[in-house]
Structure formats: structure tokens, C-alpha cells
Amino acid sequence: MLVSVGGPARTTGRPPVTSRAELEHIALALFCEKGFESTTVKDIARGAGVSRRTFFRYYASKNDVAWGDFDEHLARFQAHFDAVPPEVPTETALRECILAFNDFSDDELPWLRQRMSLLLGVSALQAHSVLRYAAWCDIVANFVAQRTGHAPRTLVPQVLARSALATAVAAYERWLEDGTSELREMLEAALSIWLRPWTSSPAGTGARFARGHR
Amino acid sequence: MLVSVGGPARTTGRPPVTSRAELEHIALALFCEKGFESTTVKDIARGAGVSRRTFFRYYASKNDVAWGDFDEHLARFQAHFDAVPPEVPTETALRECILAFNDFSDDELPWLRQRMSLLLGVSALQAHSVLRYAAWCDIVANFVAQRTGHAPRTLVPQVLARSALATAVAAYERWLEDGTSELREMLEAALSIWLRPWTSSPAGTGARFARGHR
């Protein structure tokens, strides 16, 4: 059982030669150096001094390595929703939780930018992303369902969850293209548009970045 | 030039043995019979009496065959937007064009249901779909951009286009799961939620299907 992280430290058996984190670092470095497509799994494995077969014991696919420990990150997303007091309006809760999920410290930002430009720029990863984002949507949909009284898989929770995701992705893309803006402000602007699509004017407070660069 | 459909009828050269449409029909039948993953390209090619290599001259990938002539369908989507008179509000135009894009005659519906349950149910196709939907988003974003005065790749058009897509996909999924509802009404309900997320109540007119089945 290689993928288990939360389990108790193993005592017997041959110790692992590498780790998910090490493979991730090596892979991301190679992706940035010579591109995602041009980097083969063999390259990554060789970089870690490991066989190709072993790589696939740590990551189910070459795509997955670009996501790192997204599941762990998602668990924090869920925790944010769980911590929302009942008196907070659904609309506000969604906004705050999405912002909190995407709140990174300054020293994490370069990593984030590198990772996200991979995920949003490489078409194979772009395609793969919908599979990873499904869990994100489920968390949002469940929260909305609980708040509104609808079943999680019905129209209201699904439309809100999926469009929330679309909004966040749009914000990330603008943030990546822009290069000078703050991620948080971009997300706030995008969420304002999302929550009130026909009342957000380009001159509005929250939509300061809506004009594009400059 | 095999993929060209609109070109003038060729006169010289060896005539094609098959066609995109024939391959599509054979492939869809096989997908429904034994599943997408279990159907190999070799199977499809053999079904059409053609070599594997030839299949890839008609379709760039096994995924693409499930989409059929989506590009042609997209051209009609664009045409709908082009035909919108300037006095129609943006909000209304989006709603009407999306509904028109998804307006199918009764005899097309079984085909559509079959195709969409493939596209939304098979994870490989689900992933691939974002690449095909990008063109859909571009059309919507361009329209919004033109109407609002923003550049197409800025926040307002992107958020609206992507969330519109998310909304339509959510409607399709509900429609597929439900089995008894009308696609158009499901889309109308979803679009109502999308356009006015916090005013749509489960008892509202447009959200009749929002409760889920039964």
C-alpha cells in the first residue's frame, strides 16, 4: 500500500526508495524544462533513480503527478464548509470557502503559478482536470444541497457547483495571463460576476480586473 | 483531404471506401453493445471493413468519433448568435441561443440520449469533452464580449461563457438521469437558476424540475 499517507509508520518490509513528493518535484522540473508532452514517464523515473514500473505505483498516471496531493487540499475545502456557521448566508459561505480554498502564502505562489499554468495550459492536463474537479464540485453541491434542501444531484446544487467551478477556473486563467494581479482579487471579481452576472459593471468595485490587463 | 465535407465533389483519385458517418454509426453501435473502453479502434475498423490506420484518417482519435460532426453543429450555434437583433438583451439572447442550439426533433432524441450518455458517462470522453467544449465557450464569450464591450478573453465574457456551459451540462445530466423530462424544460430550469441563482425557489415556475425525480 504505497499511496497511504495517513497510515501509521510501517515497521517491516523494504523501505520505499522514493516518495510521491520527490517524484512530483522531479516531474514538475522536467515539465517546465522540456514540456509536458516531451517528458516521458521514463524520464521522470530515471530522474528519481527508479524504474518506470515503480513510478506507476506512486501515481496512477502521468497526468496525476501534476496534481500532487490535491485530495489533501480538497479535505481542507470540505473542512471550510463544515466550519461555516448556520447563520451565514449560502451565497456568502460559498464565496468565503472558495476564497479560503485558494488562499496561498506568498512563498507558495510561484509553485502555484507553475502548477496551474501546466494544468490549464497543457491540453492533456486540461482534459484530465474535469475528473479531478468532480470531487470539488461534489463538495460544493453537497453544501448547497444541505442549505437549500434539494438533493445533491439535482439541478440547483449542480448548476451552482459547476458554474462556481467554471468561475474559479476563469479567474485562474486570467490571473495566469495577467501576471501582475493578485489571485484573491481576481477570484473576488470573478465571483462577483458569477453571483450577479447582470449587475456587475466594468466600473464596479469588485470587477476592477474585468477590463483585462492594464 | 478526407475530413473536408463542404468541398466540391472530387472527380479524380481513388474513391473513399467509407465515410465519417458510417464509422460513427458503427462505433456508436459497438460502444453501446460492449462499452467504450472494451471497444478497440481495431474493432471499429474491422466493423467498417477498413484498416486501423484508415480509421485515424477519418477521426483524429477514438474519442472524437463519439462527437460526430460537432463542428457543423457549432457553426449553427454561431449562426444563431449572428442572427440576434441588437435590441434583444444579452441575457435573453444567451438563453434563446442555448435553447436553439439544443433544440432537437423527436426522432433525433434517442440518438442524442445515446450519444450524451456516452459523452457524460464515460470518463475518457468526459475528460476529452473540455477540449471540444472550448469552441462552444469561445462562441459565447465572443458574443458577450461584443455586447458588453469587454475583450473576449477577459473576466466577464469568460465567466459567463464557462458558467453557461456548466449550466447546460448540468441540465443534460439531469435529463439523462431523469428519463421522463423534456430536455428543453430542463435547460430552461437550469438557465433560470444560472441567471438568477438566489431568486430561483424550488416552487418557482422555471424550476419545476429542480426537486429531482418525483
Place this chain on the structure above:
DNA sequence: CCGAATAGTGGCACCTGGTGACAAATATCG
């Protein structure tokens, strides 16, 4: 100290999707 149990690793064969290159087949036109 030696052997059993445990758990990760490496190598191999194999499948599938996808591509490039080149010769062969089949049509029309002069």
C-alpha cells in the same frame, strides 16, 4: 545468528492509442 514474514522494486511481456513513411490500389482525364 538465522529464518520467516512483510513490503517495495525491477524486469518482462503485453495491450491500446496514435503517427510517420511508403508502396499499392482505384478512380478520372488526356
Place this chain on the structure above:
DNA sequence: CGATATTTGTCACCAGGTGCCACTATTCGG
């Protein structure tokens, strides 16, 4: 008939991914 144009088939090849099995390195018990 011959030149030309276009499709087709074959073959070789690459990359991602999986199943299988032997091997290796560790800890624990006698």
C-alpha cells in the same frame, strides 16, 4: 494506354499503462 490524383493498407515505431513474478531489503521471532 499513360499520367495524375487520392485513398488505402502494411509496417515499424513510440508512449502510456497493467499484470505477473522473481528479487531485495527490512523487521521480528526463535
